[in-house]
Every structure is written in C-alpha cells, then in structure tokens.
Amino acid sequence: MAIELEDLGLSPELADVMQRLAAVGAQVARIISRNGVERDLAAGVGTNAGGDGQKALDVIADDLFRTALETSAVAYYASEEQDEVVSLGAGTLALAIDPLDGSSNIDVNVSIGTIFSIFPAAEGANESFLRQGTEQIAGGYIIYGPQCALVCSFGRGVQHWVLDLETGSFRRVADIKLLPQDTSEYAINASNYRHWPAPIRAFVDDLVAGAEGPRGRNFNMRWIASLVAETHRILMRGGVFLYPGDERKGYEHGRLRHVYECAPIAFLITQVGGGATDGCEEILTALPDKLHARTPFVFGCAAKVARVAAYHDLPGEETSALFNNRGLFRS
Ligand SMILES: O=P(O)(O)OC[C@H]1O[C@](O)(COP(=O)(O)O)[C@@H](O)[C@@H]1O
Ligand SMILES: [Mg+2]
Ligand SMILES: [Mg+2]
Numbered sequence: 001m002a003i004e005l006e007d008l009g010l011s012p013e014l015a016d017v018m019q020r021l022a023a024v025g026a027q028v029a030r031i032i033s034r035n036g037v038e039r040d041l042a043a044g045v046g047t048n049a050g051g052d053g054q055k056a057l058d059v060i061a062d063d064l065f066r067t068a069l070e071t072s073a074v075a076y077y078a079s080e081e082q083d084e085v086v087s088l089g090a091g092t093l094a095l096a097i098d099p100l101d102g103s104s105n106i107d108v109n110v111s112i113g114t115i116f117s118i119f120p121a122a123e124g125a126n127e128s129f130l131r132q133g134t135e136q137i138a139g140g141y142i143i144y145g146p147q148c149a150l151v152c153s154f155g156r157g158v159q160h161w162v163l164d165l166e167t168g169s170f171r172r173v174a175d176i177k178l179l180p181q182d183t184s185e186y187a188i189n190a191s192n193y194r195h196w197p198a199p200i201r202a203f204v205d206d207l208v209a210g211a212e213g214p215r216g217r218n219f220n221m222r223w224i225a226s227l228v229a230e231t232h233r234i235l236m237r238g239g240v241f242l243y244p245g246d247e248r249k250g251y252e253h254g255r256l257r258h259v260y261e262c263a264p265i266a267f268l269i270t271q272v273g274g275g276a277t278d279g280c281e282e283i284l285t286a287l288p289d290k291l292h293a294r295t296p297f298v299f300g301c302a303a304k305v306a307r308v309a310a311y312h313d314l315p316g317e318e319t320s321a322l323f324n325n326r327g328l329f330r331s
Helices: 012-033 056-069 103-108 190-195 198-208 227-237 258-271 302-313
Strands: 044-047 053-055 074-079 093-101 112-120 138-144 148-153 159-164 169-173 185-187 240-243 275-277 297-300
Touching: 012 056, 012 093, 012 112, 012 138, 012 148, 012 159, 012 169, 044 056, 053 056, 053 103, 056 074, 056 093, 056 103, 056 112, 074 258, 093 103, 093 258, 103 112, 112 227, 112 258, 138 227, 138 258, 148 227, 148 258, 185 227, 190 198, 198 302, 227 240, 227 258, 227 297, 240 302, 258 275, 258 297, 275 302, 297 302
Parallel strands: 074 093, 185 240
Antiparallel strands: 044 053, 093 112, 112 138, 138 148, 148 159, 159 169, 240 297, 275 297
C-alpha cells in the first residue's frame, strides 16, 4: 500500500489510481533526493508542446507517471510534457498532470511538485479535459520539499498525507482546515511589474504602500516560483497568489496552464473556502479552449481574491500608478 485511503469512500478504480500516483510520487521523491549523485536532473533535454525547455526530471517524472497508469482505469492521460492526449486503453477515468512543477527550482534544491486532476472519461480524448473544473472527481498535488506530502480533494474537504520515509508510504494526517482569513502574505513575480495590467499594478501598489498607504497595514511578499509550494503555503497559512496576464509576448494569458495547473489548485482552494479566478471570473466554471491553454490565475483567501476582482472594476484613472487614494478599498 502506497497511501492510506480508508474511510474516503473512493471507487476501486479511483483508489487504485491514487495508489499508483502515490507510489510514483514516493519514487520521484527518492530520485530527487539523489540529484547530482548519478545524474543531473536539471539538465536541459528538449522542449515541450508549450515551448518550455524540458529538464531531465520533467521527462523522467512524465515517463514514470504515464507508465504506472498504463494498466489502470485511466483511459486518457494529458500531460504538460506531451503534445497531445495519450490514450492508455479502455477505462473510466481521465487524468491530467503537470508531472514536475517548478522545474526552475530543481538545481537549487527548493520545493517542487506534481499536480494532478482526475475526471470521469468523456466520449473522446480532448473532450475529457476541455470541460469545467467543477467536474473533477479529484484534484491534488505532491510536494517534494523538506517533507514530501500529498494533498488531494475528492470534493469533500481537502485531505493531507505525509510520506513516511521509514515505510515508503503516505500516512494520512489531519485534513486541511478552512483558509485563515487575515494573513498578510501575497505572492507575485514582482519583476514583471512594468508588464502588468493597471488593476494588478494598482492592487500591488497598495500592498507595497503598507501602513502608510490606503490599506493602512503592512504586507509581506513571497515568491518561490513553484506553484505547488505557493499553494501549500497558502493552504497552511493563507494569503493570495497572482500570476496575471501581462504584456510580454506569450504571456497574454499569464504563464500557468488551465487544465493541469490551475483547475486542480482551484478545486483544492475552493474546498477550504478560498477563491480562484482569472482575476475576475471563476476558474472552475471557465472552459479551456485547448489542452495546453494558459490562464491568468489568482487564488487564495476569498476576500483577497474578491479584492483583486474589485480593482478590475475601478475606473481607469483610479488604477493609474499615481493614484494613491483609492478610498473605496481601504480596509
Ligand atoms: O518563473 P516565473 O515566471 O516566475 O514562473 C513561475 C511559475 O512557473 C512554474 O514553474 C510553471 O510550472 P512548470 O515548472 O511546470 O513549467 C510555476 O510552478 C511557477 O508558479
Ligand atoms: Mg507547473
Ligand atoms: Mg511542469
């Protein structure tokens, strides 16, 4: 047994898929722990469908997860590292995966992860994934950090397991609680400030202004550049994450992928009372138009996510960088 699933009421097919994901997760954690001993897992090896450079570990993780699911109930396997959906055979489930999230952190020994999303299989390969995130029957991630953990929702709260290195299996710990409301952390790659749309700049300007600004309090910023690690922090202690669309070529819809990054994270976050939007609209009810579609992504504490949306409703002149008295938004 790779993971404790008792009392969750999962179908035998879904439970088997979870066992396989957990077994590969434990294997990937071991491989990561030996980075540099026999091979360099951060070595560049190619380019994926989205034009992103692939690291050795991206490809290793994709191969391991795909192979492990070949004889399971997963009929369709959609991966960041595969151009098209891979048909694995007859089955009732469809699984989308970012096999290795946060690849820019492999060489610096910072937390990285795997993100997965499971749907009932639909009529065809693409149809199984180009649908609303509300139809997911499971969404979660594995975080490879100082501690390896698996976090997943089956639509009834958010469950949490920790990899027990003594036994090699994931042990269930306390469920994730409702998101804390009153935290002061936000996460955004601030080096893109000059490329952001005006409402995002205005929102961040007001945070940076701190106690002297319109919000009247200080905030703290974190940017790990691993979506899984940012999600884990927000699930543990709240806050808000933003990866908006921006003016850079190829970043019109941000950087993150709707199907195998944003939808499963949105599924988790909403299960603990949080919000997840593209800045304005809900992620879970939006329809991706292609497998590797990108979407702007804002998630975390529901009130903070709603506040970001409110900045998009401000008149243009009020979002100008010089406007420092957006009285409507004082808290
Ligand atoms: O380098 P940037 O632009 O800050 O982007 C960081 C984001 O890119 C990602 O690394 C994209 O995921 P991949 O590593 O799976 O491509 C996210 O984990 C992270 O939030
Ligand atoms: Mg990713
Ligand atoms: Mg990836």
